[in-house]
Amino acid sequence: MKSRCFWVSDSKLYQEYHDNEWGQPVYDxxxxxxxxxxxxxxxxxSWITILNKRENFRKAFNNFDYEKIAKYTxxxxxxxxxxxGIIRNKLKIKSVIANAQLFMQVQEEFGSFSKFIWSYVEGKPIINKFHKREEVPATTELSDKISKDLKKRGFKFVGSTVIYAYMQAVGMVNDHTTECYKYPK
Structure with a gap:
């Protein structure tokens, strides 16, 4: 049996997400x-709640097409x-629409959102060396900085904790723990 990060449950969906997506650098x-x-x-x-509804979100939000979402009426x-099928939170739904518009403004300013967000880590993932659950932070100085910048630009629901989880998900930081088979050797 593969040794995975502490947060991965017996859920096949969770394991597939961990094994194939989490911590993998995303540039598109x-x-x-x-x-x-x-x-x-x-x-x-919980993240598993979101993973279970991911396909519903995909359908509801036009396959996450920010150009279409930005024009929602x-x-x-x-x-x-x-x-x-989705989380029916008024503020979160409104924020997705507004964030789509702001996302495109960032693209216009920097050429792509990827260039903007990855510039915080000079285009390369930060490889952490955490051994235990207690060592993995919920926020860092860097997530604080990115959060402040995004908020200044008008983005919503981008607190430091959300941004650190985002950084982990898109591989800006690699927080696979050292006993995990995905930890870079």
């Missing part, structure tokens, strides 16, 4: 936006509030 804007949406909805909930917003 489409996937970076998808994780921004998913982390927004995860705030205050009030009627689309109201229909999302009725969608039992």
């Amino acid at each position: 804007d489409e996937t970076l936006f998808e994780f921004l949406v998913l982390e927004t909805f995860q705030a205050g909930l 009030e009627s689309k917003y109201l229909s999302l509030l009725q969608d039992a």
